[in-house]
Amino acid sequence: MNKAKIAWITDTTASLSKEFIEQHHIHVIPLHVVINDEFYKETVEITEEEFYERMKNEEGKFQSSQPSISDFVGLYNQLKGEYDFGVAIHASSLLTGTYQSSVMAAEMEDFKLYALDSQTGSYPLSFLIKRGIELAEQGLEISEIISQLNGLLDQTRLYLVPSNLDQLHKSGRVSGSQKILASLFNIKPILSIEEGAAKIKDKVRTEKKVFAWLVNKLKEDLETKSVKKVAIVHANDIKKATELEKVIKETLPGIETEILMLITVAGVHTGVGTIGMSWVCE
Template sequence: MKKAKVAWITDTTSSLSREFIENNNIFVVPLNVLINQVSFKEMIDITDKEFYERMEKEEGTFQSSQPSVGDFVDLYKSLKSEYDFGIAIHASSKLTGTYQTSMMAAEIAEFKIFALDSQTGSYPLSFLIKKGIELLDSGLHEQELISKLKSYRDHTRLYLVPSNLNQLHKSGRVSGTQKMLADLFKIKPILSIENGEAKIKEKVRTEKRALAWLISQLQEENKQYKIRKAAVVHANNAEQALKVQQLITESIPGLETETLMLIPVAGVHTGVGTIGLSWVCEQN
């Protein structure tokens, strides 16, 4: 029996390397970032680093928007002649409409896809894609694959610590009074992506305590689950990311780490300098 040819579809919130994308039949539809209402396609018109550098230096509004239906329709029509079907894994549908747009476009283009709302983004999303490819190569059927990935999805962790509340205030997520009090008392909110939504998980005094909280969470879950890797995410804050990597190495010797630039779709809310930590809990 001829093996089906499968296309993998995702978006730029997946933070996958260009090499991995090219080697695994992955088609990445870019989200858009808007700087003072001028739109740029991620990874095509502007890099994550360039976006954060402009956010740091320029005044004005910084926003993000999902891909158009047409972007997806064009892709799915082009895939029909070469691939038997696609597997689409996108950023949380509660944070962006990209997943819904992708589903609509596949129907319009009449291209068969098996889809998963990752309910997350960044490193956990890249993990789900890599695990999905691994499961498909092992012979797992598409429906079983999606079901298996859902179980992994429920054990992903992504925590973010904004360097300040300026951008959260500009985007309307934090009031002027909340910002003033946080600045005055050096309060650091720790954001968590849970069930597809961004929530304030904890509030601590000073960034040092915030990082200690992240490391303690990782340590506790490392005792209960198998954690293969911890990913440090940052919004153009490489120096602080290196410090977090060192803290992980000191706390959990032997645990693999990597650093990733925080996806702009999150950075438009959390701002330049944000630092975060992410991992996936697997069964021992």
């Protein structure tokens, strides 16, 4: 029996390297960032560094926008002649309509698609794609691959800590009075992406306490689960990311770490200087 030819599809909220994308022929549909009503394809027409530099130095509106359904229609029209079916893993459907557009376009084009709502983004989304490809290379049936990936959805962790509440205030996530109080008392909210949505998990006072909180969350998971790798995500603050990595390595010397730039569609809401930690329990 011939091995099925699988097309792997995702979007730019997955933190995948260009090398990995090219090596595994992954089809990546870009989301858009919108700066003062000008649209840019994320990672294609504007890099994360450029986006955060502009956010830091320019006044105005910074927003995000999902891909158009026609982007997916065009892709699936092309793929149905080349592949047996596709596996699409997208950012949380509660945070963007990308997943819904992908599914709808596949139906319109009569392209057989196994679509997965990752309920997350950034490092955990890239983890799911890599694991899916790994399982396919091991020769597992598609039903088993999807089953195993579904089993990981509630094992993903993504915590983000904005350096201030400016951007959350601009995007309507916090009120003006909350922003002033947070600034006065140096309060840092810790956001968690859970069940597909962003929730405030805690509020702490100093950066040192932020680092301790994040590392403690990881230690809690390590008591009962296996975590092989931890990603430190940052919105153009490599110094802070390196400091957090140092704390992780000192506390948990056996764990592998990776520093990643925070995806811009998340940075639109959390702002420049955001720091975070992410891992997947196995």
